[in-house]
Amino acid sequence: MKNDWLEKNTFHYSEFNDLDRLVDEKRKKNLKISLCLPTLNEEKTIAKEILIMKSELMTRYPILDEIVVVDSGSTDKTREVARAFGADVYEAKDILPDLENFKGKGENLWKALYVTEGDIIVYLDADIKNIHYRFAYALIAPLLFYDNVKYVKAFYDRPIAIGKNKFRPTGGGRVTELVIRPLFSLYFPELTQILQPLSGEYAGSREVFEAIPFPIGYGVETSMILDIYEKWGLDVIAQVDLDKRIHRNQDTRALGKMAFVIMMTFINRQKKLGLIELKNDLFREMIQYNLVRDEYQSDIFKIEGHERPPIIEIPEYRHKFNKN
Amino acid sequence: MDNYLDKLPDFVNTVKSIQETIITNIVLIGQIPSPTFKEKRRTQVMMERLAEFQVDECSTDGYRNPIGIIRGTSESKPPIFVVANLDTVFARDVDHYYTIKENSITGAGILDNSLAVGVLVSMPEIFRTLNLRFESDIVLAGVIQSIGKGNLRGIRHLLKTWHTPIRGAVCIESSGLGRFNYYTDGMIRCELECNISTVDGWEYKFKPNAILVINEVINQIQKLRLPQKPRSRVIFGKTSAGFKHGMIAYDAMLGFEIQSDSDRMVKSIFNDIKDIIDGISHEYEVDLKLKTISSLNAARLKFNHPLVKSTVAVMKKLEIEPISAPSESEISIFLAKKIPAVTLGVTRGENHHQVNAKVEIEPISKGITQIIGVMMAIDKGVCDEKRLA
Ligand SMILES: Nc1nc2c(ncn2[C@@H]2O[C@H](COP(=O)(O)OP(=O)(O)OP(=O)(O)O)[C@@H](O)[C@H]2O)c(=O)[nH]1
Numbered sequence: 001m002k003n004d005w006l007e008k009n010t011f012h013y014s015e016f017n018d019l020d021r022l023v024d025e026k027r028k029k030n031l032k033i034s035l036c037l038p039t040l041n042e043e044k045t046i047a048k049e050i051l052i053m054k055s056e057l058m059t060r061y062p063i064l065d066e067i068v069v070v071d072s073g074s075t076d077k078t079r080e081v082a083r084a085f086g087a088d089v090y091e092a093k094d095i096l097p098d099l100e101n102f103k104g105k106g107e108n109l110w111k112a113l114y115v116t117e118g119d120i121i122v123y124l125d126a127d128i129k130n131i132h133y134r135f136a137y138a139l140i141a142p143l144l145f146y147d148n149v150k151y152v153k154a155f156y157d158r159p160i161a162i163g164k165n166k167f168r169p170t171g172g173g174r175v176t177e178l179v180i181r182p183l184f185s186l187y188f189p190e191l192t193q194i195l196q197p198l199s200g201e202y203a204g205s206r207e208v209f210e211a212i213p214f215p216i217g218y219g220v221e222t223s224m225i226l227d228i229y230e231k232w233g234l235d236v237i238a239q240v241d242l243d244k245r246i247h248r249n250q251d252t253r254a255l256g257k258m259a260f261v262i263m264m265t266f267i268n269r270q271k272k273l274g275l276i277e278l279k280n281d282l283f284r285e286m287i288q289y290n291l292v293r294d295e296y297q298s299d300i301f302k303i304e305g306h307e308r309p310p311i312i313e314i315p316e317y318r319h320k321f322n323k324n
Numbered sequence: 325m326d327n328y329l330d331k332l333p334d335f336v337n338t339v340k341s342i343q344e345t346i347i348t349n350i351v352l353i354g355q356i357p358s359p360t361f362k363e364k365r366r367t368q369v370m371m372e373r374l375a376e377f378q379v380d381e382c383s384t385d386g387y388r389n390p391i392g393i394i395r396g397t398s399e400s401k402p403p404i405f406v407v408a409n410l411d412t413v414f415a416r417d418v419d420h421y422y423t424i425k426e427n428s429i430t431g432a433g434i435l436d437n438s439l440a441v442g443v444l445v446s447m448p449e450i451f452r453t454l455n456l457r458f459e460s461d462i463v464l465a466g467v468i469q470s471i472g473k474g475n476l477r478g479i480r481h482l483l484k485t486w487h488t489p490i491r492g493a494v495c496i497e498s499s500g501l502g503r504f505n506y507y508t509d510g511m512i513r514c515e516l517e518c519n520i521s522t523v524d525g526w527e528y529k530f531k532p533n534a535i536l537v538i539n540e541v542i543n544q545i546q547k548l549r550l551p552q553k554p555r556s557r558v559i560f561g562k563t564s565a566g567f568k569h570g571m572i573a574y575d576a577m578l579g580f581e582i583q584s585d586s587d588r589m590v591k592s593i594f595n596d597i598k599d600i601i602d603g604i605s606h607e608y609e610v611d612l613k614l615k616t617i618s619s620l621n622a623a624r625l626k627f628n629h630p631l632v633k634s635t636v637a638v639m640k641k642l643e644i645e646p647i648s649a650p651s652e653s654e655i656s657i658f659l660a661k662k663i664p665a666v667t668l669g670v671t672r673g674e675n676h677h678q679v680n681a682k683v684e685i686e687p688i689s690k691g692i693t694q695i696i697g698v699m700m701a702i703d704k705g706v707c708d709e710k711r712l713a
């Protein structure tokens with residue numbers, strides 16, 4: 001396997017700390033940039049993300065043109081708070097309301113394509129406790145400075161060997177290391193160079209995002225990488241070390257569900273690409289057991305596995321963006 | 325002379341217009357843990373932000389206090405200092421991530437004193453937005469090793485090694501919009517330790533209990549006659565003792581402060597307490613160690629000092645009710661060096677010294693404007709003539 005991609009297309013955020021240069025480049029290329037934050041009950045962190053991005057990347061350095069929150073029907077004050085801090089706030093179900101309604105992060109990312117204006121779109125999870133504006137500008141920068149790059153993915157914690165005999169593991173989460181990395185190693189060894197394929201922070205050009213399907217739930221990151229790789233090759237992808245990201249720690253059961261969705265997405269993609277044949281359709285239920293008193297009871301988590309088509313295929317979208 | 329006062333109410337709105345940037349600074353700096361003696365990382369971030377906001381000079385002094393300087397228009401006027409302490413009481417492993425809501429910021433250290441540091445760093449941007457130039461250089465100093473065992477070391481070193489005159493100073497505290505400190509009591513902070521040998525012994529017929537020994541010390545200190553004038557008191561502020569419920573305590577600690585507006589009285593009470601302790605140590609045959617952790621001399625601006633009058637005028641103009649009390653903090657060190665100085669609070673808060681400390685966002689712009697008003701007063705010369713009493 002060649003792994004020169006890792007050398008060539010991996011950056012550290014500090015390479016892009018000169019924000020005046022970014023502003024210049026953006027102006028030269030005459031691009032609009034949108035930041036999208038998908039939310040579900042994130043009242044604790046959303047205000048901070050909006051406020052810091054707005055201060056640093058709108059008021060002080062004109063890099064972002066808009067901050068858009070797409071919410072999955074939060075029952076806390078997420079939407080209210082986000083609005084108070086100046087973001088454009090939508091509920092996912094109100095965007096393209098004639099379509100059947102689904103709930104999930106992927107759904108929000110997809111619908112954001114319809115309401116945002118940007119030529120570049122930055123997606124950041126809304127639950128980042130140590131949010132810093134580098135999370136946005138460092139993902140945008142490679143898109144501005146390298147013409148081959150169309151999609152930029154975040155990874156965290158310096159992973160590369162330091163000194164002669166010292167090394168650190170690359171610090172993907174458990175689902176990455178136990179599910180995605182083995183699958184990639186088995187089927188697409190080149191893709192293992194993407195150190196944290198599940199990170200929720202990435203940026204890309206509209207042409208890329210509008211041309212790929214979006215699973216509505218947890219599978220969205222995996223499918224995005226596979227589709228972009230398949231359509232345009234690894235060279236349009238770059239990754240940026242954003243240092244640390246503080247994350248709540250999920251328990252193993254929750255990770256199990258996540259792993260289930262990701263494997264399902266992966267296998268379905270394989271099948272679609274003609275890489276494997278399945279004798280039967282996959283089952284759509286993740287089954288976990290609880291011991292209740294003296295009895296084992298199953299706890300079933302059902303996944304419909306819905307997927308949105310490339311949004312360019314939606315007439316309203318083509319109309320709005322004059323793509324006929 | 326009055327016309328700068330008239331500008332202040334409008335300033336509040338202008339300051340509010342860059343509130344997002346001020347809060348960003350508060351968050352980016354405040355989320356970096358900075359326990360006393362371990363302020364290095366926060367120092368770095370503070371310097372980065374100062375450089376980002378293009379102060380004319382940005383460096384650390386010989387003691388590693390981070391300092392930014394904005395050059396004034398006059399070559400001859402001494403500088404005005406604005407300071408806030410960088411250290412907090414929270415250890416590095418405490419969660420320092422802040423939560424922002426519509427009218428509040430919550431998180432460890434925000435009240436003491438992270439909000440103030442964020443405000444300090446925002447000053448260059450605030451001056452730019454207000455179109456404000458000062459005659460004096462403005463020295464923005466984050467001072468390390470201030471609270472508790474830090475004992476104001478940062479500010480002491482900064483002022484000891486600053487060799488040219490200083491025109492005046494404003495110390496910023498996050499909490500207590502309306503607080504107005506301009507005098508400081510004489511103070512000695514002590515820790516008394518009682519240790520009883522744990523070697524099973526023949527020395528004692530009845531083994532003394534460290535808690536009871538300390539209790540006796542407290543009782544006798546309370547019997548001391550303290551004068552109303554000079555106003556004096558002893559505060560018992562901290563204690564810990566023992567190991568478990570069913571066992572005599574072998575060790576005990578008592579932390580207390582002697583405060584008075586007369587240094588002589590502080591000294592004299594300290595001597596009385598020392599006598600009490602020597603007596604009890606002898607009587608109970610226990611080891612009592614009295615340590616002085618820190619001390620301050622009494623110092624003050626007179627209530628009719630022009631800086632005091634101007635500060636009150638600024639606060640009144642902004643409809644802030646001034647509340648004065650003695651303060652042992654950075655101003656003590658300025659005042660001891662005969663540099664006119666006041667401490668002002670930026671906003672209102674609750675849950676002091678707790679990890680869920682919370683500040684209100686709304687008053688911040690007024691709190692900042694008041695600081696700027698006082699700086700303008702100093703720049704107009706209110707500290708130049710009268711020396712301290
Ligand atoms: N789980 C979930 N997240 C959503 C949904 N809609 C929007 N989101 C947002 O999507 C982002 C990522 O969701 P998380 O649940 O944090 O998913 P994750 O980052 O993979 O998992 P964590 O380890 O819990 O952080 C957050 O900003 C959510 O608020 C939804 O329907 N379900």
Ligand SMILES: [Mg+2]
Nearest residue numbers: 125127200247
């Ligand atoms: Mg998350």
